Amino acid sequence: MNISRRDFNKAGLGALSLAALGAPAMAGPEHLLRKPIPSSGETVPVVGLGTNRYGVGDDAAKRALLKDVLARFHALGGTVIDTAPMYRSSEAVLGDLIADLGIRDDLFIATKVDREDGADAVHAQIEESTRRLKTDTIDLLQVHNLIGWRDAMPVLREWKQEGSVRYIGITTSRARQYEEFEKVMREEDLDFIQINYSLEQREAAERILPLAADRGMAVMINRAFGGGRIFEKVGDRPLPEWAKDFGCNSWAQFLLNYALGHPAATLSIPGMTKLRHVDDNFGSAHGELPDAAQRKRQEAFFDAL
Numbered sequence: 001m002n003i004s005r006r007d008f009n010k011a012g013l014g015a016l017s018l019a020a021l022g023a024p025a026m027a028g029p030e031h032l033l034r035k036p037i038p039s040s041g042e043t044v045p046v047v048g049l050g051t052n053r054y055g056v057g058d059d060a061a062k063r064a065l066l067k068d069v070l071a072r073f074h075a076l077g078g079t080v081i082d083t084a085p086m087y088r089s090s091e092a093v094l095g096d097l098i099a100d101l102g103i104r105d106d107l108f109i110a111t112k113v114d115r116e117d118g119a120d121a122v123h124a125q126i127e128e129s130t131r132r133l134k135t136d137t138i139d140l141l142q143v144h145n146l147i148g149w150r151d152a153m154p155v156l157r158e159w160k161q162e163g164s165v166r167y168i169g170i171t172t173s174r175a176r177q178y179e180e181f182e183k184v185m186r187e188e189d190l191d192f193i194q195i196n197y198s199l200e201q202r203e204a205a206e207r208i209l210p211l212a213a214d215r216g217m218a219v220m221i222n223r224a225f226g227g228g229r230i231f232e233k234v235g236d237r238p239l240p241e242w243a244k245d246f247g248c249n250s251w252a253q254f255l256l257n258y259a260l261g262h263p264a265a266t267l268s269i270p271g272m273t274k275l276r277h278v279d280d281n282f283g284s285a286h287g288e289l290p291d292a293a294q295r296k297r298q299e300a301f302f303d304a305l
């Protein structure tokens with residue numbers, strides 16, 4: 001991907017606004033923190049985009065706001081976008097907006113399957129997703145919440161072999177699914193897992209994240225903000241001074257840096273429908289990530305709130 005300074009400035013991002021975010025004035029998309037996908041070595045920026053609130057249908061005003069968010073995400077160097085058929089019209093909205101912006105080739109699009117009624121239904125759902133997303137290739141196809149995974153996995157492998165899907169994986173955001181999730185991780189050759197992990201919900205670090213590292217699977221973190229709930233918990237408290245030691249200038253960056261600082265984490269996909277949230281969260285793709293001792297300190301601080 002190549003983002004010109006013109007594109008960068010067109011999205012309203014001069015050195016001034018980056019400085020206001022606490023990012024180094026020099027830091028452009030070319031300086032984004034990236035991590036490798038173990039199965040290929042391809043790298044992705046550590047901050048992606050979650051779109052479970054992009055199902056706005058034909059509402060022109062809402063689409064216009066989301067288009068600005070996507071343009072900013074792209075101008076900042078973001079590539080990975082996570083969607084799903086389950087997110088109402090999100091795939092279709094993204095497909096239209098990405099085509100309007102002409103940015104498909106710069107993106108890494110992840111979507112999901114969730115059919116319980118057999119392989120034919122899974123094939124049909126993938127075809128529908130490619131149509132709605134207006135794409136020939138799906139970068140990552142995941143089984144959503146393990147729904148119908150036994151029938152779905154051979155279909156995903158088939159699409160990958162044929163070349164229309166680049167990577168395959170599974171997702172969850174519920175600790176009660178972890179036992180079955182772990183079993184699928186042991187049985188299947190997956191490129192990615194997607195899982196909830198945050199200062200508030202740390203169970204994934206007990207077995208799943210170490211297993212992903214052992215099995216060479218990339219880890220996409222969802223719900224690093226607990227769906228936004230964690231912001232209510234921190235309220236208007238000031239950030240601790242020591243958060244600056246690993247580049248944090250906001251609570252969002254504090255939370256994202258915690259999740260991304262886990263050695264097995266590849267990237268996080270915060271849900272973002274506002275420009276200021278994109279700007280804020282990309283601070284985590286420019287700063288440093290906390291080491292093990294700093295992450296322990298974050299946990300102790302959070303637990304004492």
Ligand SMILES: NC(=O)c1ccc[n+]([C@@H]2O[C@H](COP(=O)([O-])OP(=O)(O)OC[C@H]3O[C@@H](n4cnc5c(N)ncnc54)[C@H](OP(=O)(O)O)[C@@H]3O)[C@@H](O)[C@H]2O)c1
Nearest residue numbers: 050051052171222223225226227228252270271273274277
């Ligand atoms: N099982 C699964 O496969 C599964 C389950 C859950 C989620 N997911 C994926 O993971 C993504 C992330 O999960 P999520 O969206 O539920 O939760 P999340 O990322 O933890 O939180 C999103 C919320 O945080 C707000 N936010 C984002 N950046 C912020 C910032 N800098 N400051 C303050 N607030 C901020 C968002 O507001 P705005 O929208 O107003 O910007 C939104 O309300 C989803 O969109 C979806 O793609 C997958």
